[in-house]
Amino acid sequence: MEPQPIIVQPPKRKFNFNFERILDNPVIAKELRGRMRDRRTFILLTFYLSLIAAFVCMIYLFLGESTSGLAFDPDYRQTLGKSIFGTVVLIELLLISFIGPGLTSGALTSEREHRTLDLLKTTLLTPGELVFGKLSSAVIYLFLLIFTVLPIQSLAFILGGVGLAEVVISSLLLVVTSIFFATLGIFFSSFLKRTLAATVSSYGSILLSVFAIIFFVFSMSFITTVMFSNNPNISKLNQDVFTIIMWLVVSTNPILAPIFTEVILIEDQSIFISNTTSLFGTSGMYLLSPWIIYIFTYTVLSLIMLLASIWFVKRPER
Amino acid sequence: MSSIEFQNVSKTFARRKAVDSVTFKIESGEIFGLVGPNGAGKTTTMRMLVTLLQPDQGEIFVGGHSVIKTPHEVRRLIGFMPDSFGVYDDMTVNEYLEFFAACYRIPKPQRAGLIKDLLELVDLSHRHNDMVDTLSTGLKQRLGLARVLIHDPSILILDEPASGLDPRARVEIRELLLEVARLGKTILFSSHILADVAELCTRVGIMENGKLATVGSLSQLSQKLIPHRQIKVAILDKAEEAQAFLSMQQNVAAVRLQTGNNSSRIHFELDFNGEDNDLHELLNRLLENKFSVVHFSEETQKLEEVFMRTTKGIIS
Numbered sequence: 001m002e003p004q005p006i007i008v009q010p011p012k013r014k015f016n017f018n019f020e021r022i023l024d025n026p027v028i029a030k031e032l033r034g035r036m037r038d039r040r041t042f043i044l045l046t047f048y049l050s051l052i053a054a055f056v057c058m059i060y061l062f063l064g065e066s067t068s069g070l071a072f073d074p075d076y077r078q079t080l081g082k083s084i085f086g087t088v089v090l091i092e093l094l095l096i097s098f099i100g101p102g103l104t105s106g107a108l109t110s111e112r113e114h115r116t117l118d119l120l121k122t123t124l125l126t127p128g129e130l131v132f133g134k135l136s137s138a139v140i141y142l143f144l145l146i147f148t149v150l151p152i153q154s155l156a157f158i159l160g161g162v163g164l165a166e167v168v169i170s171s172l173l174l175v176v177t178s179i180f181f182a183t184l185g186i187f188f189s190s191f192l193k194r195t196l197a198a199t200v201s202s203y204g205s206i207l208l209s210v211f212a213i214i215f216f217v218f219s220m221s222f223i224t225t226v227m228f229s230n231n232p233n234i235s236k237l238n239q240d241v242f243t244i245i246m247w248l249v250v251s252t253n254p255i256l257a258p259i260f261t262e263v264i265l266i267e268d269q270s271i272f273i274s275n276t277t278s279l280f281g282t283s284g285m286y287l288l289s290p291w292i293i294y295i296f297t298y299t300v301l302s303l304i305m306l307l308a309s310i311w312f313v314k315r316p317e318r
Numbered sequence: 319m320s321s322i323e324f325q326n327v328s329k330t331f332a333r334r335k336a337v338d339s340v341t342f343k344i345e346s347g348e349i350f351g352l353v354g355p356n357g358a359g360k361t362t363t364m365r366m367l368v369t370l371l372q373p374d375q376g377e378i379f380v381g382g383h384s385v386i387k388t389p390h391e392v393r394r395l396i397g398f399m400p401d402s403f404g405v406y407d408d409m410t411v412n413e414y415l416e417f418f419a420a421c422y423r424i425p426k427p428q429r430a431g432l433i434k435d436l437l438e439l440v441d442l443s444h445r446h447n448d449m450v451d452t453l454s455t456g457l458k459q460r461l462g463l464a465r466v467l468i469h470d471p472s473i474l475i476l477d478e479p480a481s482g483l484d485p486r487a488r489v490e491i492r493e494l495l496l497e498v499a500r501l502g503k504t505i506l507f508s509s510h511i512l513a514d515v516a517e518l519c520t521r522v523g524i525m526e527n528g529k530l531a532t533v534g535s536l537s538q539l540s541q542k543l544i545p546h547r548q549i550k551v552a553i554l555d556k557a558e559e560a561q562a563f564l565s566m567q568q569n570v571a572a573v574r575l576q577t578g579n580n581s582s583r584i585h586f587e588l589d590f591n592g593e594d595n596d597l598h599e600l601l602n603r604l605l606e607n608k609f610s611v612v613h614f615s616e617e618t619q620k621l622e623e624v625f626m627r628t629t630k631g632i633i634s
Contacts, residue, residue, distance in 0.1 A: 024426075026417050026420030029420075030406070030409070030413075033408070034406070034408040038408070114404060115402045116405070118365075118370055118398075118404070120421065122368050122370065123393065123421035124394065124421060124423050316370060316389075317372070
């Protein structure tokens with residue numbers, strides 16, 4: 001008798017990832033169509049580009065005024081290029097932090113207010129598709145904002161001084177920031193009943209995470225510099241713990257993380273690792289560059305908020 | 319098999335029982351009307367049925383599928399129109415239906431034809447490129463009905479479909495519902511307008527204080543709650559003589575002279591116990607005795623009376 005061949009059953013796929021279905025998400029098409037029909041979309045885009053262009057002009061004029069006669073000096077041109085690039089990225093990060101939640105904090109609450117959420121929940125649209133559709137349409141618009149700045153930003157590329165690493169890191173930071181702040185708005189929108197409450201909560205948490213942390217970092221930096229210089233007996237362990245905490249706080253702030261990353265890139269010529277000696281006046285430590293921590297933290301937080309939003313939409317009323 | 323089955327379903331909101339041990343069945347092809355005063359629990363009952371709310375107790379089956387265990391299957395079978403029309407201001411009529419067709423995963427090539435047919439059914443073809451917010455309430459309700467039908471559900475659940483409509487739009491929606499029913503759909507709808515319910519429904523459920531007070535066809539409920547047949551008679555003269563004559567007739571339990579009528583006719587309302595033959599005999603005797611009968615009819619579809627006799631005006 002011939003031995004029977006052993007048939008190995010392929011393991012059952014737990015998640016049925018249907019890429020075609022993702023592209024055919026009706027919520028994305030509906031939201032984008034609605035957004036592009038809205039006059040405010042173009043007003044916002046115009047305001048956003050004008051603001052960034054104005055800042056770039058100011059830097060150009062200011063540096064041109066203070067260093068007149070150096071127009072053809074390569075060092076001067078590189079400084080100017082770096083300044084323009086850094087400013088544009090920082091303003092973009094700041095504006096996206098404010099526009100992102102504004103686009104999404106009413107995404108689900110307005111469906112509730114217009115009594116259309118019930119209609120959607122009784123269709124075959126899954127909560128995941130609904131939340132993903134709302135988020136995607138907002139993120140696509142934020143990407144539009146990022147891409148439309150490229151002509152202004154390219155002024156920096158003409159002048160020079162901006163490396164590939166800076167371009168890649170800044171693009172990653174912008175993409176992750178866009179997704180995070182859009183998800184933040186969706187998150188509050190998924191469980192709060194009113195758009196106003198969701199908007200206030202979103203902006204409240206942004207103010208806390210962006211500006212309160214900057215204030216905290218500078219205060220702590222000042223206090224500890226005084227403390228460490230007056231008291232040399234503070235143990236290395238205490239200094240290290242303080243350094244790590246400060247590093248994490250800095251690395252998770254949308255304004256401080258790119259600034260510190262740029263400083264490390266210029267001073268240490270390092271993309272991934274940094275020595276913290278010069279930053280807090282404490283004993284030196286090698287830590288991951290802020291942009292890595294920033295991207296990891298904000299990606300994980302976005303995923304958690306996205307899953308929580310889906311759960312909030314999925315649960316039937318009780 | 320029943321289309322819809324409620325088994326001892328209850329729902330409580332903050333210690334207030336909105337729905338209390340409701341049990342009933344709706345068979346395929348029926349038009350079932352759910353009536354009751356405000357706060358009776360009609361909307362909560364419907365929201366549980368369409369998977370928007372979870373019952374605290376009991377089970378609901380739609381086409382044999384449990385609403386709690388297999389909500390996705392239930393959603394395939396039902397079309398739900400809530401009491402308020404969900405408006406997307408920034409869409410045309412066509413886009414609105416296209417969007418919901420996509421939500422029900424209708425393949426792209428089929429959508430255009432389907433939408434065209436539905437717009438014809440609800441008589442909105444001429445407005446297909448208009449923005450939804452420019453439609454009147456009646457037209458929005460028709461569009462809502464087209465949306466409900468987009469995935470060809472076998473069961474329609476309509477919460478107050480005629481509320482806020484002018485009389486003409488109300489009649490049009492009623493006609494539309496009858497047309498949809500002729501397509502073989504099971505319809506469950508709630509309404510405050512008893513005339514609509516009486517005209518449309520094959521069976522009626524009356525809810526009060528979260529409980530289903532009574533269920534049955536209008537004639538069954540009338541027989542159960544109104545012991546006598548109500549006969550209306552109008553004559554031109556001899557009021558006293560006619561009243562005395564009618565009172566003496568067999569099967570006539572009571573005769574009431576209707577006053578406050580401005581016409582020259584004399585109106586009587588009779589409580590009658592007999593069958594149709596006896597009724598025919600009564601009319602013959604009136605004519606033989608030279609009473610000038612100008613009106614003789616039986617009051618049917620007395621849903622208002624059934625409703626008033628069933629409910630006590632208690633709000634849960």
